[in-house]
Amino acid sequence: xxxxxxxxxxxxxxxxxxxxxxxxxxxxxxxxxxxxxxxxxxxxxxxxxxxxxxxxxxxxxxxxxxxxxxxxxxxxxxxxxxxxxxxxxxxxxxxxxxxxxxxxxxxxxxxxxxxxxxxxxxxxxxxxxxxxxxxxxxxxx
Numbered sequence: 001x002x003x004x005x006x007x008x009x010x011x012x013x014x015x016x017x018x019x020x021x022x023x024x025x026x027x028x029x030x031x032x033x034x035x036x037x038x039x040x041x042x043x044x045x046x047x048x049x050x051x052x053x054x055x056x057x058x059x060x061x062x063x064x065x066x067x068x069x070x071x072x073x074x075x076x077x078x079x080x081x082x083x084x085x086x087x088x089x090x091x092x093x094x095x096x097x098x099x100x101x102x103x104x105x106x107x108x109x110x111x112x113x114x115x116x117x118x119x120x121x122x123x124x125x126x127x128x129x130x131x132x133x134x135x136x137x138x139x140x141x
Contacts, residue, residue: 003059006135009128010055016121017048017084020091036094044087051080055132059141074136081129088122095119 024041054077062070095115135141 001131001135001140003135003141006132006141007059009131010052010059013048013081013084013125013128014052016088016125017045017052019121020048020088020118021045024091036091040087040090044084044091047080047087048084051077051084054080062141074141078129078133078136081132085122085126085129088125092118092122 021041021044024036054073058070058074058077062074065073092115095118
């Protein structure tokens with residue numbers, strides 16, 4: 001895996017964080033089968049922005065930092081990326097089917113017909129973060 005892949009995945013991860021926030025900004029009720037708690041969305045956004053800032057600094061300025069500082073920044077950014085990815089999976093839980101007499105039908109929105117876009121973005125984010133971790137551990141970046 002080349003560093004270029006890591007840079008491209010970093011850009012895609014930023015898109016996932018921003019689009020999730022834009023998609024769910026107006027209310028707690030977005031597409032899906034259940035209301036979305038504000039906590040996972042806030043954690044996803046805050047951790048995602050901090051992860052993007054830390055990871056970008058690690059990638060772009062890592063050579064100008066001391067080895068210890070670069071290592072600490074890289075590890076902190078990876079932890080934040082994992083928090084972001086897990087919060088994204090919690091956000092995906094709104095698509096899980098509900099059962100029971102009073103269960104509400106799935107709500108749609110103008111972004112897509114179903115969970116496809118959310119699944120692509122958040123499962124892709126988990127895979128991307130796993131590749132970030134792999135690249136960090138093997139000192140590719």
